[in-house]
Amino acid sequence: MLRQLSLAVVLLTAASVRSDEVSVAVAANFAAPMRKIAAEFEKDSGHAIVASFGSTGKFYAQIKAGAPFEVLLAADDETPARLEKEGDGVAGSRFTYAVGKLVLWSRKEGFVDDQGAVLGRNGFQHLALPNPRLAPYGAAGVQALQALGLLDRLQSKLVTAENLAQTYQFVASGNAELGFVALSQVYREGRIAAGSGWIVPSKLHELIRQDALLLTRGKGSPGPAELLNYLRSDKARSIIRSHGYEL
Template sequence: MLRQICFAVALLTAASAHADEISVAVAANFASPMQKIAAEFEKDSGHTIVASFGSTGKFYAQIKAGAPFEVLFAADDETSARLEKEGDGVAGSRFTYAIGKLVLWSRKEGFVDDRGEVLRKSDFQHLALPNPKLAPYGAAGIQTLQALGLLDRLQSKFVTAENISQTYQFVASGNAELGFVALSQVYKAGRIAEGSGWIVPPKLHAPIRQDVLLLTRGKGRSGPAALLKYLRGDKARSIIKSFGYE
């Protein structure tokens, strides 16, 4: 019996010795899915994820300045491609983990109609969106307004947030009557869970392809490699789809 216990302890010790703590930079729109994926991944693999959430533009600057991230979950496909080209990412490791959806959202029931006509009525004082220079969802919001011919008319109403999380807070707190946020932030059980919203047709903006990249600091480590592999599995993909991503 003692021998069996010692053998079990040895196995656990060996497993923990091979477990990595993975430093991950995650686009703010993907915070909720990442938290669920991390919980499942940690149970299944034994590795631990330490995630930082923020704007993709700021993460790019931090990585270039030497921030110790090992994996980047970007909110676009351009930033990861740029880092890979510049030698900050492992060549061939990049792939699209999700395609985001933009939604015009208000915490008020019935305020946003299902065609976005509220934008033409201009019956509001503030329209929140993330900084389009740093956040792809902000750029998609600008493209949507341009496609609708409303950019010049509504520009004076903009409340520009640092990232998509802050944009959500502006609208949720009532500081802005409505705003462009990620569908994943307000989506639950197959619908917009609270308030009212218009899911922006993809034809009105460039596709929000979100790429993941193994950064050079994560090269050769088992944890980051296991995480990228896990993302392609059915469990992770099911979680991603449950938040409204394609």
């Protein structure tokens, strides 16, 4: 009996050592795939994910102010590099977990053609995009308009949103006829699920590399390191691809 109790205590202790809560700051555009990855990771590892979704710029400010995040999954590669350089991230832990795709999207079927020619017509009043000073998808939208020679002509039609989520809401609500959003926001089962869209060729803007970083608060804990390794697994990469990202 004593031996059985001792074995039970050992097993419970091992389980408690193994189990970990991982606090992750996740770029808003990566919310859908992250929820699926978190569910699979929790089943496979026993660690629980506590995810916060939002703007990478705001996460940077929160991390600098001492927010208890252990992992950052950013919408860009500049913010993780900056945090690593400033000593808030573990040196050598940073890597690109996804490459985002920009899409010109409208909630109206047939409104956006497969070449983006709608941008050159005068058939809309508002073109929404996330703040290009803070959001890489917004910066990519501006770069695409510049490459097409349309930025000056469309300047008066641009509606700047705080982030990707708000940009999506502007278009989905009809307050803007079209907008630049992340493909992952409108991509389901291998296609744009609702409305119409043009996947902007990557040659028209800088690659949207989204980097992961182990933050200093997560150093030495098994959960954060296991999560970063899991993001490189075939299972996680399959989920990431299914939401319209490249790798």
